[in-house]
Amino acid sequence: MIQNIPLEKVLFLDIETVPDHSNWEDVSESEQNLWDKKTKNQRKDDFTAEEYYLERGGIMAEFGRIICISIGMLDKNDTLKIKSFSGDDELKLLLEFGEIFNSPKLRDVILCAHNGKEFDFPWIARRCLINGIQPPVPFQMFGKKPWEIPHLDTMELWKFGDYKSFVSLELLAHIFGIPTPKDDINGSQVAYIYHIEKDLPRIVKYCEKDVLTLANVFRKMRQEGLLKRAE
Incomplete structure (x- = not known):
């Protein structure tokens, strides 16, 4: 039961994330071809490769990058201490x-994110490898049994086995x-605000608000106060 998880150990x-480039013209020809191949089935005839890049380039770790990671942990005053890494x-x-x-x-931290198992956790691990560094230990999954992986996902918790949800x-x-x-701001606006408006602080503020909301959703799932x- 999630009520038995020590809340002070949950991060x-x-x-x-954003597309690596603000304009399709700045993407190398080889990368354009790889993007075209990877997204062809998803795009079908609805979007060109260029249109889909501007729309979804920040969703795939092979073609995007992380501009902000915000974390929150319970502090001694029973409030959430939030810190961000951005740039x-x-x-x-x-x-x-x-x-x-x-x-x-x-050392024995438990990671928690919304849709973290499908997005945040693998994104961080992949971008670490792309940048030539090893992912932090909590993100390394090889050789571990499912119950040994210290990951919580509020989307998965809400599914209760309904995997189409x-x-x-x-x-x-x-x-x-x-x-x-x-x-x-809306998540779909992040790339525009970063690449065009050059307003990273606004994105950081948005990311930190989501961390507080995430923590309180988890608290509500445990029938606890905000x-x-x-x-």
């Missing part, structure tokens, strides 16, 4: 993020009565 996590230098971002797992406190974090927050800011963000 709530959210990432924001244009993805390698630096990942190295700084990875350093936190050297702390004895995080998809639910957004926003919807879970709504049905659990969790207040969320009304000024949030957390506030630590000052």
Whole structure:
């Protein structure tokens, strides 16, 4: 039962990703061809490779990059302490993020994200390898039995075995009565805000809000009260 999980060991996590390039013309010819091949069945005749890149380039770790990782953990005052790693230098971002797992406190940490098993966790691991570094230990899964992998996923918890189901974090927050800011940007706007508006701080703020919402969805699943963000 999730009520038995020590909440102080759970690290709530959210990432924001974007296409590696802001314009299709900046993508190398070889990479354009690889993108065309990889997405052909998904696009069918509805989108050109270029249109689909601008729309979905930030969804696939082979063609995008991480610009923000926000994490949250319970602190001694029973509030959520949130920290973000962000920037244009993805390698630096990942190295700084990875350093936190050297702390004895995080030696047996449990990762939690919404759709984390399909997106956040593999994205981080893949981008680490692409950048020439090893993923932090909690993201390494090879040779582990399913019950030995310290990953929680609020989407999976909500499915209760119904694997055709998809639910957004926003919807879970709504049905659990969790207040969320009304000024949030939409996830589909992140690439535009990053590449065109050059407003990374706005994206970081959005990512941190999602971490607080994620933590409170998990709390509601445990029939517990809401957390506030630590000052």
